[in-house]
Amino acid sequence: MSARAPAHWSRRGAGAILLLPLSLVFMLLAALRRALYRAGVLRAQRLPVPVIVVGNIAVGGSGKTPVVAWLAESLREAGFHPGIVSRGYGGSVEAVAVLAPEGDAARFGDEPVLLTRLTGCPLAVGRDRPAAGQALLAAHPDVDVLISDDGLQHYALARDIEIVVVDEQVMGNRWRLPAGPLREGVARLAEVDLVIAHGALSAALRAATGAVPVVSMHLEGGMLERIDGSERRPLADFAGQRVHAVAGIGRPQRFFEQLAAAGLVVIGHAFPDHHPYAPEDLHFEDAAPKVLTAKDAVKCAAFAPADTWVLPVRASIDATASQRIVEKLTHGIPPA
Numbered sequence: 001m002s003a004r005a006p007a008h009w010s011r012r013g014a015g016a017i018l019l020l021p022l023s024l025v026f027m028l029l030a031a032l033r034r035a036l037y038r039a040g041v042l043r044a045q046r047l048p049v050p051v052i053v054v055g056n057i058a059v060g061g062s063g064k065t066p067v068v069a070w071l072a073e074s075l076r077e078a079g080f081h082p083g084i085v086s087r088g089y090g091g092s093v094e095a096v097a098v099l100a101p102e103g104d105a106a107r108f109g110d111e112p113v114l115l116t117r118l119t120g121c122p123l124a125v126g127r128d129r130p131a132a133g134q135a136l137l138a139a140h141p142d143v144d145v146l147i148s149d150d151g152l153q154h155y156a157l158a159r160d161i162e163i164v165v166v167d168e169q170v171m172g173n174r175w176r177l178p179a180g181p182l183r184e185g186v187a188r189l190a191e192v193d194l195v196i197a198h199g200a201l202s203a204a205l206r207a208a209t210g211a212v213p214v215v216s217m218h219l220e221g222g223m224l225e226r227i228d229g230s231e232r233r234p235l236a237d238f239a240g241q242r243v244h245a246v247a248g249i250g251r252p253q254r255f256f257e258q259l260a261a262a263g264l265v266v267i268g269h270a271f272p273d274h275h276p277y278a279p280e281d282l283h284f285e286d287a288a289p290k291v292l293t294a295k296d297a298v299k300c301a302a303f304a305p306a307d308t309w310v311l312p313v314r315a316s317i318d319a320t321a322s323q324r325i326v327e328k329l330t331h332g333i334p335p336a
Helices: 014-018 021-040 065-075 110-119 129-139 186-191 201-208 252-261 294-300 319-331
Strands: 051-055 083-086 094-096 123-125 145-149 162-168 194-198 214-220 223-226 233-234 242-247 263-269 290-293 308-311 313-316
Touching: 051 065, 065 110, 065 145, 065 162, 065 313, 065 319, 083 110, 083 129, 083 214, 094 129, 110 123, 110 145, 123 129, 123 263, 129 145, 162 186, 162 242, 162 319, 186 201, 186 313, 194 319, 242 252, 252 263, 252 308, 290 294, 294 308, 313 319
Parallel strands: 051 145, 051 162, 083 123, 083 145, 162 194, 194 214, 242 263, 242 290, 290 308
Antiparallel strands: 094 123, 214 313, 223 233, 223 308
């Protein structure tokens, strides 16, 4: 789990047990809300194009952003024109906004800005996902499929395909918020269209997915880029060298381990997810180079020292996953 996660999430100890009554209230309210949508009392809004939701059932970094980028690329290769809608967490947008090509992470959020740069897809942010989708379609009428980033629990937006990214390491004690890190129970995995496993799954968790296909993923990143874009070097060139690894993501330790596995001598600096960086955050006493995640780099480019490098990563996922998604888009969705 993330080093910043509450300690009681990691085990079923006294701290977690004391919060179980609140978890029960959270679980009942969430179940009631979903039942109201299923019964039509609360109405999910259907947009004029298919919607694919990419989400997770636990709080924390599961690798969802690289999966959204992979999905956008896969859809484009299949002939679609995808757009993305996102909550824009960490940004300052109050209503709905469509990103400009060089969007500001302080306004739109770090993940939306990164996704725009990674995919080149039109992207809109907003707490109201249906409104964000409508704004995006109005601004980009060529978009013929929408990807909802981290929208699994946003039932106000009708969806045609649900993809859940699972990293068992962030699931902790398997209890619901606030006693544990789960937004929804593991039984939810048996109701989606595809589970993407970031890392190995235990036999019990794999059994919880039922008949839903499970595909594995890993993150690939072999090149470092200077933050001003002036130079690219193989990660292996830094083997044996001390570096300050800076990460404000859901699981900073995964980033540190990736660098260490390439032979770098890592001095890790973990910040909270979506941390609003300031210049002093990248100031260290020695002259060792700084290495950032791509998500952090979009917030630090304006003030990062020249010896700051970025490690871009991409999700490697079995081709059967994209084939299944395209097949359902092409043949498995009734007209809106």
